[in-house]
Amino acid sequence: MRIFIIMLDSLRKDHIGAYGNNWIKTPNIDRLAEDSIIFENAYPESLPTIPLRRSLHTGLRTFPFKEYNPRKGDIVKAYGWEPIPEEHETLSEILQKSRYKTGFITDTYHYFKPSMNFHRGFDQWIWVRGQEGDALRSGPPIEKSEFKKYNSKKGSNYYINLILKQYLKNKRIIKKKEDYFTVQVFQESIKWVEQNKEYDDTFLLIDGFDPHEPFDPPEEYIDLYYPNYNGRKIITPNYSINTDYLKEDELKYLQAAYAGETTFVDEQVGNFIKGLKSSELYNESLIVLISDHGHxxxxxxxxxxxxxxxxxxxxxxP
Known part of the structure; x- marks a missing residue:
């Protein structure tokens, strides 16, 4: 059997056409849904990124969180934000023992922070560098004139500014559409399928960080939903119980940027599915597309x- 799990971080169910959305373009996920079983009442076992992925990789509950031990080298301090315990066997380890060829391709940088161990049990793993706060580059520093193009000054804080500055350094490597991190993830996944198609039993976990913030797809995708915007680009919004820190047009831009990110990710999912079909593997594959939470x-x-x-x-x- 060929097993593919596609995890899309922060993908909202209500932003997908297959679940009734009529204004955001997700044609590729919609077509996949037509060939699939759709779950209408799916909820994460725990939040956010790492606690949920502990459940995903092991099938075990992580909530309620007990004996939390914050890790050095990780700015995120949240209950359950920890590596997989050594005594917990992962899905990839189980399949590897059963002689599956296992692969893991991701741009979710939290997996590879100091002390994390989520790439156990994979014959090959690829980390596409550069998302959000990934320490890909330390310089040169971001000019104030560049930094002021983003986010609302009223809604910013130390953590948001730190993440944004790191991301802006990282994105300097993006010169064309093919350089975007999510594009690289799915292109590497297509290559993996082609390189391993001679094996009868394969398992590939594709963990895409998008549409997680920063909501920064190519401009053309944002223009689908809110064209001709000239204000600050709200791409890493504050985690807030009110939206007073945003002007009306800034909030509209935030919503459009997320919608554009969703459409951009949908396009990459479509490219991967096309790759499976061109390799004549689609009809003999188990494909699971899920998210960890919304936004x-x-x-x-x-x-x-x-x-x-x-x-x-x-x-x-979804």
Missing amino acids: QLGEHGMTGKIPWGLYPELMDI
Whole structure:
């Protein structure tokens, strides 16, 4: 059997056409859904990124979080944000023992922070560098004139500014569409399929960090939903219980940037599916597409992933 799990971080269920959305373009995921079983009542076992992935990799509950030990070298301090315990066997380890050829391709940099160990049990793993706060580059520093193009000054804080500055350094390597991190993830996945198609039993975990913030797809995708915007680009919004820090047009841009990111990611999923079909592997494959959680974009007066705002925009997943 050929098994493919596609994890798309922060993908909202209500932003997908197959779940009833009629204004955001997700034709490729919609076509995949037509060939699939659709789950209408799926919810994450725990939040955010790393706690959920502990459940994904092991099939075990991580909540309630106990004996939390913050790790050195990681700015994120959240209960459950820890490596997989040594005694917990992962899906990849189980399949590897069963002689599956296993692969792991991702741009989710949290996997590779100091002390993390999520790439156990994979015959090959590829980390596409540069997303969000990934320490890919330390310089040169970001000019103030460049930094002022992004986010709302009123809604910024130390953590948001730190992440944004790192991302702006990282994105200097992006010169064309093919350089975007999410494009690289799915192109590497297509290569992996081609290189390993001689094996009868394969497992590939594709973990895409997008549409997670920074919401920064190519401009043409944002223009699909909010063209001719000339204000600050709100790409790493504050995690806030109100939206007072955003002007009306800034909030609209934030929502359009997320929608554009979703359409951009959908395009990459489509390219991967085309790769499976061209290799004549699509009809003999088990393909699972999931998300870890959503992201509030002004609904209920909130932006971000607020732990006490467990509304459908955050908790309903495809």
